[in-house]
Amino acid sequence: MRANYHTHCDYCDGRASAAEMAAAAAAAGYSILGFSSHCPLPFPADGNMELSRLGEYRDEIRALGRDWAERGLEVLYGLEIDYIEVQCSPRDAVFAEAGLDFSIGSVHYIDLPGSGRFAVDYDGEEVARWLSLYSGGKDAGRAFYEAYYENLARLIEPGGFDILGHFDLVRKNNGARPDGRGRYFDESSAGYLDAAFAAARLLKGTDIVAEINVGGMARGKVSSPYPILPILKELRSLGVRITFSADAHAPGHLGAHLEDARELARAAGYDSVAILTRGSWTETGIDET
Ligand SMILES: [Zn+2]
Ligand SMILES: [Zn+2]
Numbered sequence: 001m002r003a004n005y006h007t008h009c010d011y012c013d014g015r016a017s018a019a020e021m022a023a024a025a026a027a028a029g030y031s032i033l034g035f036s037s038h039c040p041l042p043f044p045a046d047g048n049m050e051l052s053r054l055g056e057y058r059d060e061i062r063a064l065g066r067d068w069a070e071r072g073l074e075v076l077y078g079l080e081i082d083y084i085e086v087q088c089s090p091r092d093a094v095f096a097e098a099g100l101d102f103s104i105g106s107v108h109y110i111d112l113p114g115s116g117r118f119a120v121d122y123d124g125e126e127v128a129r130w131l132s133l134y135s136g137g138k139d140a141g142r143a144f145y146e147a148y149y150e151n152l153a154r155l156i157e158p159g160g161f162d163i164l165g166h167f168d169l170v171r172k173n174n175g176a177r178p179d180g181r182g183r184y185f186d187e188s189s190a191g192y193l194d195a196a197f198a199a200a201r202l203l204k205g206t207d208i209v210a211e212i213n214v215g216g217m218a219r220g221k222v223s224s225p226y227p228i229l230p231i232l233k234e235l236r237s238l239g240v241r242i243t244f245s246a247d248a249h250a251p252g253h254l255g256a257h258l259e260d261a262r263e264l265a266r267a268a269g270y271d272s273v274a275i276l277t278r279g280s281w282t283e284t285g286i287d288e289t
Contacts, residue, residue: 078100
């Protein structure tokens with residue numbers, strides 16, 4: 001059963017309409033498609049939906065669901081919800097009251113002394129500029145990943161969402177070589193992995209599903225899925241379930257890099273992925289995806 005719960009469309013920074021994304025999913029062999037537009041934020045943000053459009057979005061996704069139900073595609077209404085300290089969380093009333101079928105919890109924004117608030121997945125040169133302004137006294141690369149994983153921990157601990165988005169998004173602009181050394185930090189270093197594993201441990205015993213996310217690959221930003229193998233192995237040892245996410249921003253992203261996701265899952269010891277269908281979670285074999 002092929003499913004994807006991480007789909008953007010023109011309500012946020014996706015490059016196609018929801019109807020175009022649904023048609024592309026059906027053509028690529030999906031039987032479940034979850035829409036997860038970037039949630040409204042309490043400050044202006046280009047890539048996020050405006051709060052005034054939330055009702056329209058819900059109605060459009062629900063209508064698509066009715067259209068596609070007889071044609072073998074289950075369409076789900078969800079959001080990718082940011083955790084931004086004080087400002088936004090999956091536990092905010094606006095999201096609890098939205099009647100979502102599911103939600104993804106993600107950290108995109110961090111706040112560093114001197115740099116201020118910025119999105120870790122923004123354009124690479126912008127991120128470099130913000131990090132050059134860092135004045136907190138640590139190595140800037142270390143401050144960068146520590147702040148990211150501290151926010152991830154604050155997102156995970158109280159829960160209130162179904163899927164954890166792109167576990168190690170902080171490496172998107174790191175441009176690491178196969179040995180792990182990157183522009184800002186070494187992804188194979190004990191310091192880096194300790195920070196990531198501390199956040200991972202908070203998933204143990206929860207119902208939160210982690211992603212193998214190929215969105216960064218589809219857009220040419222990273223050469224392997226999120227997360228890297230050592231982190232995925234840690235998730236596996238903690239008993240955390242996984243889902244394959246296209247993080248699709250265009251029709252062509254649906255169905256892309258699935259074999260990369262399967263290969264990484266197998267390498268970490270997974271043989272099944274979690275599937276949300278008709279309101280409950282089940283498992284399907286990796287070879288059925
Ligand atoms: Zn995201
Ligand atoms: Zn996304």
